[in-house]
Amino acid sequence: MSVREEFDAWAAEGKDRGMEDRHWHTAKHVLARMPVEPGDTVLDLGTGSGYALRALRDTNDAGPCYGLDGSPEMLRNARDYTDDDGIGFLRGDFDALPFATDSIDHVFSMEAFYYASDPPHTLEEITRVLRPGGTAHIAVNYYEENVHSHEWQDFIDIEMTRWSGPEYREAFREAGLAVAAQDTIPDREVEIPPADAFPTDEFETREAMVKRYRELGTLLTVGVATE
Amino acid sequence: MSVREEFDAWAAEGKDRGMEDRHWHTAKHVLARMPVEPGDTVLDLGTGSGYALRALRDTNDAGPCYGLDGSPEMLRNARDYTDDDGIGFLRGDFDALPFATDSIDHVFSMEAFYYASDPPHTLEEITRVLRPGGTAHIAVNYYEENVHSHEWQDFIDIEMTRWSGPEYREAFREAGLAVAAQDTIPDREVEIPPADAFPTDEFETREAMVKRYRELGTLLTVGVATE
Amino acid sequence: MKEDLMEIICCPLDKHDLDLEVTERDDGEILSGQLTCTECSETFPIEDGIPNLLPPDMRDEAPA
Amino acid sequence: MKEDLMEIICCPLDKHDLDLEVTERDDGEILSGQLTCTECSETFPIEDGIPNLLPPDMRDEAPA
């Protein structure tokens, strides 16, 4: 199945808004850390419903914001969710970014990077489009240390890349991004039922669910293009 | 009063350990974000009890770690608190760093930067000593948005610099540090007494104390030396 | 898409500039048209206001 | 201080290399001695194992 088929179906089922709600718990902390100044140009890779760009326009007075996605249905919805002239959407692939060299101040990506078919090359593309000193904030819930996410691959036909924290740092550096920071951002908002509700479909024990959300959460790697 | 007089007195009264305990609530999150690889060289500016270096040696297998401070009593204590050969202490001033150009991988500083007599110059010194791609993690509780910290200046004879978040970003960039990220890290650990305990010496209301710690907390600005 | 997108986008293949040809416009928004690479002459459609800058070999025009 | 600190420290004033003169050593640790700038000849004391690399005009040797 292609990215288009998989994610068009998700968008048609309303999963774009569902992801926005769930990812917002940690994505908002990522967005809050980004040093976006008024007028800065931001690129959101795998924009889904486009919530990140709407938030950065509202809170940071960001300049032109672009959402790239491979799924036309996602893009159609995202376009419907805003009438802000400063936000534009386009269809493209992570491995062949249609942006000029040094044209972007900040790249954001939430729960999307690992779908790239050639992630090291995607990082090179990010380095290319960022101006020197520009930042990349790449956030993922699917990563090696988050054992609870490993089974997600079973539910999707696109091959997913499961790096560890150190592997993300190494790959950033290989691609020419200085690693400025890395950590995991806990989800403190998802509701965790009382112990007697376990096992659930997803978690054997309450402890496992607490570890998945309150402790592991979202892995954020922050890179800076140095030249 | 000089930095030496002020902070020698603090160290003699055991305030070094007291600060370690209180600052640890948020400093540990700063340390957890630093992309310190095994063998990396770390410089702690205004090291106090030296806890940050002890932590980075234990958790990240950091290489040589140096703690700089202006107070000989602080340094004497810090030296006593560890027998790790990989940690060294030296007396110096923030405005005249005695480190070779491009010699440091990461600079950390907690609750100390604003005592510099010429903070823009201190940032230039940090840029100088960092290798290209090296990071600066500068954390402060005393900053413009944290109105509860403003009165601290009344208790100390050294002139303190009270910048806002945007002023920190601007000053980093002026000094040649790309701003990678900035946010405030809440202190979720300090105990907040029930409402009827207020007013206290420090806070009029419980809400004020909640805002100071759980909401504002520590301002962290992360910079990367780009050349 | 807005016309000022042209300032920043490029051909996904060789990263050269694109030429814009507008078929339909609505209130400052370009609804349909075509982008052509000034170097390799590859063309990219604009449909429903959204430019499709996928590399041509990734276009899967059959409905899912 | 450990001797390998010499690899990284420099004169706080002109950032040139320093020469080391050891007065007292204990188990690989230099307890007292003197550092001299190879450029400006300014000297910096090592006392109780800690080098004092403050700029000389900031030394306040009177006890607090």
Ligand SMILES: Nc1ncnc2c1ncn2[C@@H]1O[C@H](CSCC[C@H](N)C(=O)O)[C@@H](O)[C@H]1O
């Ligand atoms: N190779 C690729 N190129 C472009 N977009 C891709 C892609 N692989 C996956 N995507 C897009 O990435 C998104 C992942 S879902 C995450 C959406 C959003 N960032 C959120 O946080 O909710 C989907 O919209 C999918 O269409």
Ligand SMILES: Nc1ncnc2c1ncn2[C@@H]1O[C@H](CSCC[C@H](N)C(=O)O)[C@@H](O)[C@H]1O
């Ligand atoms: N100009 C200056 N140069 C060097 N050290 C300074 C300085 N101004 C203040 N300091 C040092 O900075 C420290 C601030 S107190 C903070 C200590 C420690 N980082 C902690 O988090 O607890 C003191 O130890 C003080 O001696």
